[in-house]
Amino acid sequence: MIKSISQKHLAFILFLSLVVINFITSLENDRLRIIFNNYFKSAGLIFLCIACLFFTWIAVAFCFKKEPKLSLRYSGITLFPLLLLLLWRPQDHSNLYQPIITILLTQLCFFLILSRQDQVATISSLKPKVLILILIVLYCAIFGYIATQKFNSFSFFNSKDFGIYNQTFYNSIEGRLFLNSTYGSNFACHNSPFYFLLLPFYLMFPHPLTLIFLKIGLLALSAIPFYLIARLILKDSSVFPFTLTFLFYPFLISQNLTAPHEICYSPFFILFTYYFFRQNRFLPFMIFLILAVSIKEHFSMLALLFGIYALFSKKRLKWVLSPALLGIFWGIFSLWIIQHFQKIYQSHTDSAWFILNLSQRFLSQDGNFLSSLISGFSCSNISNWYSLRQVFLLISPLGIILPLISPVSLLGLPELTLNLLSDRPGMLSPVWHYNIIVSCFILIGTLEGVKKISHFKWVKNLNLEPPTFRLLLSVFVLACTLTHSYTWLRITK
Numbered sequence: 001m002i003k004s005i006s007q008k009h010l011a012f013i014l015f016l017s018l019v020v021i022n023f024i025t026s027l028e029n030d031r032l033r034i035i036f037n038n039y040f041k042s043a044g045l046i047f048l049c050i051a052c053l054f055f056t057w058i059a060v061a062f063c064f065k066k067e068p069k070l071s072l073r074y075s076g077i078t079l080f081p082l083l084l085l086l087l088w089r090p091q092d093h094s095n096l097y098q099p100i101i102t103i104l105l106t107q108l109c110f111f112l113i114l115s116r117q118d119q120v121a122t123i124s125s126l127k128p129k130v131l132i133l134i135l136i137v138l139y140c141a142i143f144g145y146i147a148t149q150k151f152n153s154f155s156f157f158n159s160k161d162f163g164i165y166n167q168t169f170y171n172s173i174e175g176r177l178f179l180n181s182t183y184g185s186n187f188a189c190h191n192s193p194f195y196f197l198l199l200p201f202y203l204m205f206p207h208p209l210t211l212i213f214l215k216i217g218l219l220a221l222s223a224i225p226f227y228l229i230a231r232l233i234l235k236d237s238s239v240f241p242f243t244l245t246f247l248f249y250p251f252l253i254s255q256n257l258t259a260p261h262e263i264c265y266s267p268f269f270i271l272f273t274y275y276f277f278r279q280n281r282f283l284p285f286m287i288f289l290i291l292a293v294s295i296k297e298h299f300s301m302l303a304l305l306f307g308i309y310a311l312f313s314k315k316r317l318k319w320v321l322s323p324a325l326l327g328i329f330w331g332i333f334s335l336w337i338i339q340h341f342q343k344i345y346q347s348h349t350d351s352a353w354f355i356l357n358l359s360q361r362f363l364s365q366d367g368n369f370l371s372s373l374i375s376g377f378s379c380s381n382i383s384n385w386y387s388l389r390q391v392f393l394l395i396s397p398l399g400i401i402l403p404l405i406s407p408v409s410l411l412g413l414p415e416l417t418l419n420l421l422s423d424r425p426g427m428l429s430p431v432w433h434y435n436i437i438v439s440c441f442i443l444i445g446t447l448e449g450v451k452k453i454s455h456f457k458w459v460k461n462l463n464l465e466p467p468t469f470r471l472l473l474s475v476f477v478l479a480c481t482l483t484h485s486y487t488w489l490r491i492t493k
Contacts, residue, residue, distance in 0.1 A: 016082050017050045023085040074114045081106035084483050106479040117468050128240045139220040143256040147212045161259035166208040173203045184345020191334035192262045194294040211260035218268045225271035233447045236467040238474035245478045250430040251439040261433045262296045270440050297334030301414035303327030382420040390428035397480040402449035409445030412438030
């Protein structure tokens with residue numbers, strides 16, 4: 001078996017060795033600092049880690065009772081989760097239990113999947129609907145409890161916006177429809193008639209946490225349409241890990257602990273819109289699309305893009321024109337109604353700040369359009385390396401390349417473009433609510449990317465069936481997502 005080691009496998013193990021060395025040397029820990037101050041101790045520690053890596057590689061290979069080349073190939077796949085160390089930032093936390101436990105559990109899952117390939121088809125025939133429902137209940141209970149504790153301890157993230165939305169709804173049930181002391185009217189800031197649907201719940205339970213519980217509930221229920229979409233695309237056991245990935249995706253799960261912004265309620269409606277689009281059910285597609293665009297003014301771009309996507313998908317004319325006309329109408333109407341309420345209430349300068357911000361930077365009044373354009377781009381997030389790093393953080397849990405394979409990811413492009421054109425770096429942060437649309441569609445794009453890759457020739461060379469390979473990838477993407485959890489765990493402190 002040892003003689004059958006190819007140069008490719010050896011190069012991969014050497015690369016993993018460099019990953020381990022880089023991870024160890026970057027740790028900021030007093031004990032490790034003392035060790036690395038001593039040449040012999042540091043060399044001994046690195047040698048021990050590399051020796052363990054090679055031993056694990058060979059040991060796993062011997063566990064597979066197959067031909068030597070195939071055994072070493074499978075052992076290389078089992079070691080693949082060590083790449084998660086590239087995603088972990090050890091300087092953020094001194095507690096290393098999470099990355100190590102995540103890697104070990106992922107390797108164990110890989111081993112079990114590879115050693116039981118003949119049972120993958122049996123697993124895929126199971127319907128994990130009950131598990132999804134249990135997850136939804138646990139999700140609501142856990143984050144409902146955390147939200148209650150944070151409210152009672154006055155430690156809610158972005159408490160200013162939390163107070164504004166509660167005041168807006170309280171004024172509404174008192175007869176002052178969607179008025180607040182910051183913008184005059186909520187419609188002077190955003191065109192969100194969707195809030196009329198939430199108003200009866202607040203009328204029955206007039207409490208600041210009502211909006212938070214509604215948001216947590218809708219975020220949890222969004223797992224249902226995502227599961228249905230995943231089942232349409234993959235149709236095997238990888239559906240369940242990907243549903244978990246959706247629930248734990250940093251840019252989505254962090255919204256359970258933020259103020260009840262309009263867009264936080266949208267994943268449930270966005271995903272059902274796409275689900276019925278895939279099912280060619282026009283009426284429910286339009287109903288959910290109308291509900292989605294009613295959430296916020298910039299959803300008009302999403303509706304317009306659905307029309308363009310329908311055109312390239314070669315759907316009938318009504319699939320192209322209806323969402324496109326809806327998007328154009330909603331965009332024009334939203335601009336008019338926001339300006340109308342701003343004139344009535346002489347709103348605060350922060351109201352509808354994004355529209356005003358873009359017009360001031362890209363459409364200056366000096367008459368020189370080119371200089372305004374250059375100036376606008378120069379102070380935008382797109383020219384800031386830190387912001388581009390945040391974009392990498394957005395797609396890196398999904399394997400970077402996977403969501404880019406599918407054109408579905410382009411449906412999230414308008415929101416990402418707006419965030420890149422903004423001059424506020426916070427718009428690309430996981431703890432803010434500005435990346436929810438793009439998160440939904442790059443997750444769907446990842447599903448389609450995994451499906452396409454599983455039929456590539458090099459996958460067959462690994463002697464893996466497509467369902468087995470998809471299950472391996474789904475587990476790895478879930479592990480990447482959990483490794484990135486530090487981005488939203490910060491706000492729970």
